[in-house]
Each structure stands twice: as structure tokens, then as C-alpha cells.
Amino acid sequence: MTMSKNVKHGLMLCALGLSLAIPGIAVAQDTGAHAAGLTGRAEAGKLDYRRWCVGCHGEEGNGEGNNAQWIDPKPRDFTTALFRWRSTPTGSLPTDQDLYDTITRGVVDTFMPSWRPLTPQERVDLVAYIKTFSTKWQTQKPGTPIAIPPEPPTTIESVLRGRETFDKLQCWKCHGPEGRGDGPSAVTLTDDKGLPIRPYNFHDGTRFRCGETNQDLYKIFMTGLDGTPMPSFVDNLKPEEAWDLVHFLRTLQPHVKSQSRDLWLEYVKTHKDIKPIGADSAGQ
Amino acid sequence: MRIKFGLALVTLILAGSAMLVTGARPAGSGTITGKATFTGTPPKMRPIDMSKEPYCQKLHNPPIKTQDVEAGPGDTLKDVVVYISAGDEGAATPSTPVRFDQKGCEYLPHVLTMEANQPLQIYTDDPVAHNIHPMPKLNEEWNKSQPPGAPPIDVKWDKAEFIPVKCNIHPWMHGYFVVLKTSHYGVTGDDGTYAIKNVPAGKYTLTAWQEHMGTLTQQVTVSGGEAKADFQFHALPY
Numbered sequence: 001m002t003m004s005k006n007v008k009h010g011l012m013l014c015a016l017g018l019s020l021a022i023p024g025i026a027v028a029q030d031t032g033a034h035a036a037g038l039t040g041r042a043e044a045g046k047l048d049y050r051r052w053c054v055g056c057h058g059e060e061g062n063g064e065g066n067n068a069q070w071i072d073p074k075p076r077d078f079t080t081a082l083f084r085w086r087s088t089p090t091g092s093l094p095t096d097q098d099l100y101d102t103i104t105r106g107v108v109d110t111f112m113p114s115w116r117p118l119t120p121q122e123r124v125d126l127v128a129y130i131k132t133f134s135t136k137w138q139t140q141k142p143g144t145p146i147a148i149p150p151e152p153p154t155t156i157e158s159v160l161r162g163r164e165t166f167d168k169l170q171c172w173k174c175h176g177p178e179g180r181g182d183g184p185s186a187v188t189l190t191d192d193k194g195l196p197i198r199p200y201n202f203h204d205g206t207r208f209r210c211g212e213t214n215q216d217l218y219k220i221f222m223t224g225l226d227g228t229p230m231p232s233f234v235d236n237l238k239p240e241e242a243w244d245l246v247h248f249l250r251t252l253q254p255h256v257k258s259q260s261r262d263l264w265l266e267y268v269k270t271h272k273d274i275k276p277i278g279a280d281s282a283g284q
Numbered sequence: 285m286r287i288k289f290g291l292a293l294v295t296l297i298l299a300g301s302a303m304l305v306t307g308a309r310p311a312g313s314g315t316i317t318g319k320a321t322f323t324g325t326p327p328k329m330r331p332i333d334m335s336k337e338p339y340c341q342k343l344h345n346p347p348i349k350t351q352d353v354e355a356g357p358g359d360t361l362k363d364v365v366v367y368i369s370a371g372d373e374g375a376a377t378p379s380t381p382v383r384f385d386q387k388g389c390e391y392l393p394h395v396l397t398m399e400a401n402q403p404l405q406i407y408t409d410d411p412v413a414h415n416i417h418p419m420p421k422l423n424e425e426w427n428k429s430q431p432p433g434a435p436p437i438d439v440k441w442d443k444a445e446f447i448p449v450k451c452n453i454h455p456w457m458h459g460y461f462v463v464l465k466t467s468h469y470g471v472t473g474d475d476g477t478y479a480i481k482n483v484p485a486g487k488y489t490l491t492a493w494q495e496h497m498g499t500l501t502q503q504v505t506v507s508g509g510e511a512k513a514d515f516q517f518h519a520l521p522y
Contacts, residue, residue, distance in 0.1 A: 091426030170413035229452030
């Protein structure tokens with residue numbers, strides 16, 4: 001079964017010719033991925049994608065796998081390169097680490113499980129493969145992550161300032177005056193695909209979809225969640241105001257033990273004349 | 285020999301692209317004018333219920349209507365963008381910003397036209413918070429909040445595209461950023477007419493776009509004076 005040198009050369013040339021002739025069909029290039037101190041390759045990630053991800057995210061990465069019709073929220077469509085959980089500003093690509101973190105963490109309250117059972121190398125290979133579904137990864141660089149300065153101490157003053165910000169920025173229009181996700185605009189919200197989407201109910205869960213730390217919470221409203229109605233507030237908030245808001249938002253979570261909530265509960269015991277959120281706007 | 289040829293080619297390409305960038309071409313003296321009309325039954329525009337935002341509701345009495353199809357007397361159409369889609373040589377991008385306003389929970393104008401890379405400034409006058417959420421496919425999608433008193437948002441779009449924009453907080457607020465590759469465009473007014481000025485003599489493809497009825501094209505020849513190009517859309521109810 002030995003091939004003559006000429007035949008071999010001929011075959012190689014043919015292959016080369018084909019690959020040059022149909023550049024448009026070659027879906028995308030492997031731009032690689034760098035996360036968790038590892039380097040990922042799309043070719044290596046393809047196998048795992050086809051085994052574990054294709055059922056929901058689809059062969060073409062458009063979020064239309066066989067299971068997608070039964071799933072809500074819908075699986076992410078990678079062809080738009082639009083991602084919610086980023087460390088980068090609105091309108092920019094996430095970092096490889098952002099995508100790696102989402103795969104690792106999973107998305108609470110959805111069908112997306114945590115993929116910790118895969119090795120870190122397998123996960124970073126998956127990141128590289130996911131990036132082949134949109135050519136944006138070849139033409140653009142991820143945004144520069146938004147800086148998160150160290151968290152100042154939680155005080156009742158900080159909580160109260162955060163409460164004013166929540167009122168002033170009108171977060172309650174969607175999230176509701178008590179953070180129950182029942183503000184006046186809540187029922188009309190849709191995501192980019194036109195599907196109804198609910199604002200986060202702080203009373204409900206304990207975790208956010210992109211993590212559970214105060215830094216994660218800070219990131220959510222500063223970067224915004226692209227593809228959803230949640231905008232970025234980075235141009236409207238100074239870092240210290242953003243931290244105040246984090247401290248206030250923690251008071252809305254009865255199932256999460258926090259210093260903010262303890263301070264707030266103490267405060268309301270002795271202050272009966274607290275101005276309700278949204279009061280200024282009512283009947284304006 | 286080959287090197288010489290290559291150099292010549294590179295020079296040619298560079299010169300060509302420099303011409304494009306600097307817009308080295310005479311400003312034309314021709315004008316294209318016309319009217320946009322429709323036949324058929326257009327969808328009915330509904331009064332907008334702003335009861336979820338009492339401040340804005342009070343400003344509009346009677347309530348304003350949806351603006352997907354703005355029909356005028358004589359079946360004319362407002363907010364139709366007419367532009368040269370082929371044959372234009374291109375010109376330098378204007379540095380004058382175009383202005384987009386949010387006033388009383390309404391987008392002014394409903395359809396805003398600009399050139400690729402032209403600065404766009406988004407203002408709010410309202411004492412209620414808005415979020416600006418353009419949803420392009422070719423350009424980058426973003427979503428920014430603009431609370432009362434916030435400074436204008438400065439932005440540019442680098443690719444030509446019809447970009448739907450909306451406010452998620454007030455879902456009736458939606459409009460279009462129309463980003464074009466040409467400086468030769470017009471938008472029809474209340475009477476359905478438009479005018480495209482300073483067009484050099486030549487043969488062009490003219491496209492008219494209406495957000496609900498799509499696009500129409502026709503060829504037009506400009507030879508110094510005024511050229512006419514009317515567009516008749518066909519309207520179907522939803």
C-alpha cells in the first residue's frame with residue numbers, strides 16, 4: 001500500500017487547491033483561546049462541542065440545536081458573538097476568560113449546567129471552538145475589562161446612598177421598588193430575539209447568572225447584559241457610587257446573608273419615615 | 285520588471301484610495317427630487333398608551349400614534365429615506381454631528397440618517413430614565429442607560445446599515461439609525477417629498493427605504509439641473 005511520491009504530491013496539491021478555492025466555506029479560523037493559564041485550540045474543542053454542546057447550541061452554533069425548542073431561556077446563539085456575562089464594556093467582545101468562566105460556572109436557573117466535569121484544558125478548547133462561529137473574533141479584539149476598584153467597607157450610609165441611586169437611575173422601572181422584578185416596564189421586556197424576558201428578582205434566588213460575589217454584581221450593571229434590556233451604567237456611575245449600589249442591592253436579598261441587609265434591617269427598626277422608592281415619579 | 289509593475293500597481297491603488305478618502309471630486313450642481321406614495325391598505329397606526337410613564341402621558345394629549353407608516357394626504361409617505369445606492373464616488377465623511385433627541389418619551393426624529401463614521405449625539409430632555417439600545421447586525425450592538433440629566437452619548441457607526449433602536453424601559457420608543465455610505469440622501473417630509481442636492485452629473489441607482497414596506501430602486505440620470513424620481517410603495521396591512 002505504498003503511494004508513489006508523485007501521487008502523494010498530487011493529492012496534497014489537490015487538497016491545497018480545494019482549501020484555497022473555498023475560503024468562504026471554511027466557517028472560521030481558529031483564533032485560539034487563552035484562559036486559566038492555558039491555550040485552547042478549536043480543533044480540539046470541536047469533539048467536545050459535538051458531544052456535549054451541539055444538542056442545544058446546534059451544529060452551526062446558532063442556538064438552534066434539537067433541544068432548543070424545549071428550552072427557555074434559549075441557548076446562546078454564538079453566531080452573533082453577543083454575550084451577556086462579560087467583564088468588558090457594552091458593545092465589545094468578552095474576554096476568553098469570561099467565556100471560560102461561564103462554561104465553568106454554568107448558568108443558574110437555566111438548562112446550562114456547570115462544565116466542571118470537563119478538564120480546564122477541555123473547557124478552554126471549547127472557548128476556542130465557540131469563537132469559530134463568528135468572524136467578529138477575527139476582526140475585533142475583546143474590550144478592555146472594566147476596572148473594579150477594591151470594595152469600600154459596608155456602612156449604613158453607603159447602603160442609603162445606594163438606595164438613592166437605585167431610585168434616581170430608576171432601576172425600579174424594571175426591577176420594581178422592592179427588587180422583585182415587577183416594575184412598571186417589566187411585563188413588556190423582550191430580549192434581542194423578541195422573546196419575553198424577566199428582570200432579575202432579588203428576592204428569589206441567591207446567585208446571579210454570572211456569579212455570586214459583590215464584584216460580579218458590580219460588573220452586571222457597569223457592563224450591562226448585551227442582548228437583553230439591561231443597559232450599561234458605566235457612564236452614569238462613579239466607582240464609589242457603583243459600590244454604594246452594590247451594598248443597597250444586597251439588602252433586597254432575604255436569602256443571602258450580608259452585612260448590608262443586617263445594617264438595613266437595624267435601620268428600618270428605628271426609622272419609620274423612609275421615603276418609598278419611585279415616590280418622586282408617581283403622578284409626575 | 286515584475287517589481288516595477290508591482291510598484292506601479294501599489295501607487296495606483298494608493299492614489300485611488302486617497303481620492304476616495306479626500307473626496308477629490310467636484311461638488312455637483314444637480315438635484316434629485318421626488319415624492320414617496322403608496323397604493324393598497326397601510327396598517328393602522330395606533331395611539332400609544334404611555335400610562336406606565338405618567339410624565340410622558342401628560343405631554344401628549346391626544347396621544348401620539350405609532351410611526352411605522354406615516355401616511356399623509358394624497359397617500360404620501362413620511363420618513364422614507366431616498367439615497368444613491370450605486371454610482372456615487374464617495375466623499376469625505378462629515379465631521380458635523382447629527383443629533384438624536386428623546387423628548388416626552390418620543391424619538392425625534394423617528395428615522396435619523398447619517399453617514400458611516402459621522403458623529404452621532406444622543407440627547408435626552410426627559411426627567412425619566414431611558415436606555416438607548418440600538419440593535420445592529422453588522423455594527424456593534426450596545427445598550428446604555430441615560431438617566432435624567434445625563435450628558436449626550438457620543439457614538440459612530442462604521443458600517444452602512446439600517447439599525448433599529450429602542451428603549452426597553454418605554455417599549456413604544458423605537459426608531460431607526462440609517463447609516464449610509466453616501467452623502468447624497470434625502471428623507472421625505474410631511475408632504476412625502478424629498479430633495480437630494482449637490483449631485484454631480486451622472487447615472488445613479490436610487491434606493492428608497494421605508495421601515496415597514498421595504499426598498500424600491502430605480503435608475504436616474506442627472507445632468508446638471510433637476511432630475512425627478514418618484515417612488516410608489518405597495519402597502520399591506522400587518
